[in-house]
Amino acid sequence: MRLGTAIALELLIAGGAIGAVTFGVTRAADLADSYLVKPAVAAELPLPETELLPKAMLHVEHPPSTPSVFGGPDLELLAPLGATPVVKTKINHGGTSLSLRLDFASGARAAFKPLQIYPQSDPRKEIAAYRIDRLLGIGRVPPATWAEVTVASVVAGAEEQYRPFVAKRLADEALYKQGMLRGEMSWWVPEVVPARLNGLPLDEPEGRHLWSQYLSVNAKVPPEARNLITQLGAMIVFDALVDNDDRWSGGNILMSPDRQVLYTMDNTFTFSREWSDRPAYALKKCQVFSRALVARIRGLTLAQLEAAVRVTEPRAGSPSMLLTDEELAAVLMRRDRIVEHIDRMIAEYGESAVLSL
Template sequence: MTACLLLVCACGQAPERAPAAEVTPEPLPAEEAAPVAEEPAEAPAAAEPAEPALPPLAFPEELRFPPGDFTHAEILDAIGRTPSRQFKPVGTTSVVFRMRLRSEHTAAFKPRSRQHRAGHLKEVAAYRLARMLALENVPPATVRRVPLGRIRDRMHRRYDDEETWEEIRDWVLVEGSGQLPGAAIYWIPAMANLRLERPEAMREWRPWLTLGEPIPEAKRALARDLSRMLAFDYLIANWDRLSGGNMSGLEDGSRLLVRDHNVAFAAPLPEEVHARVLGRLRFAQRFSRAFIERVRRLDREALERALRGTEGEEEVGEPLLGPAQIAGVLERRRVLLSYVGALIDEHGEEAVLAFE
């Protein structure tokens, strides 16, 4: 402030005066020179300890698919590499095969089709994002190419007729090399339709995700799964979850298994679809602390790293998601974190991040 005042005085217009004669002071004798005391230098302010830098977000090393018999890495290796031995059509609204393998595991094979040209890519993209976010209850999925002739040769005998085969061949989109690209998705051996999308079921479980409402201890793991599902579906813009048949889980009903993502990642996302998935996100006021922490660390680099998958997986040959789809995920991430942050500001972190 003093410097500013001096500058104003120096620059302000004042009446002209005759310059005073310069007077050169005589120097004092050395022995009479007054000592100048140096002011002690101010101690630098103590720097706040910097928070340790977090390593880049990466796939968890030990992620086990419920109920926990196999890791995701073991399942991915089996469904991506093990030779096939039989194909059985099982789709009701799209082309899907149960692909039996020469291993203890089985896969669903969702090929590229006229109905869902990019459906197989969306399935793999959704899984890789889920794995990056440590969602152990999303079935492993990977890209796989199968020669069309091999499917014909190994077709289940019940469907081994020319009429069925012609219908299948008309639906699928084969590469020039005769290979049929698709998504190999873990076939869950023991699964039940929990029918949690029904109104009476929703009246039961929605209070578990509402602040201030009790959560039965026996339902706590299921409540966490539901909360993570709603947030994940918002991230990937999956509007189809509550349409029926997409709320399956373990046979004892203790865990939810989050699958079927071939209509996710619409870009541009229609306003009415965004309103639908955002409305469902707001069913949840309680969230998993570990999940939200990983969402906070999910930047563009981490997302692109997730979409590349792991070493040894078959090359996709085309991007799983385009630039607009990636931008959509990151924008919905921002909205999700803003929503959770507002709840924390009002109700406190312990109440909102109620699940591990």
């Protein structure tokens, strides 16, 4: 790290070019200082105790292939993630957690959420959400798996003037051990845009009002909105099941640029043991549902869920689970609440009106 670079970093941050608005000039100076003194700052800071598994034990057994909207079989999309060295690093903006984009020497690209200090961003939950999405046949969570990369390679992958910033964020926010970051890697969706319906953001009041009308019994849904409404209905049921309490907090509903595909992305704030207000509220706005999805939800068993979230660790000789017994029991508790709501709608409006998506 050269003094000139440290000064450039301060200027960039002072000018807002890095985009991390909460990161002030004073802290930028601290950061530049510490990076000047300790080029390998991230690897040398006192590390929280996080158990890391040797790479060979991170093999994940995937549920049977379910068609998805990501243009290829999950295992093929996941195989190159973390398999070759990191060549480029970027910190994703717009969220409240530590979320990175990594490019690999092979040309593959991943979203990477390492184990981190933020309770709302627990990487195992993103993998569990992906697997349950496939179990339900929805196919809209980007394929996700455990992976490991070195802190040094992630820092080195950033442009030179941003390296101190990346090192500092990893040092402050990631949980890592012996220079290794462990976390969840998702296949990178090449292009996403904020989700809109008739030009209205889905997660703002006017957009919400519109979709809740369209998800009402006997609504007149314009043909061009129908596909999106069906996908949104599935996402709301999914979120109620996994208890995603972050979907409606802004910036977490994304779609393809052609506005045809809704992605169920950012599922790390999930799997509480509760029936949280926000996902439950969204569900209660829905009066119509997909018949196929309702059949899968009704038929969901603990055994299916356990199989979906089981991770095999060949060297340990025993499987481990992405979710605890209590978290799995809470999924089934919420399943019962979802079914109760759907049955109430059916009693009131009739099955053909309700199971109409």
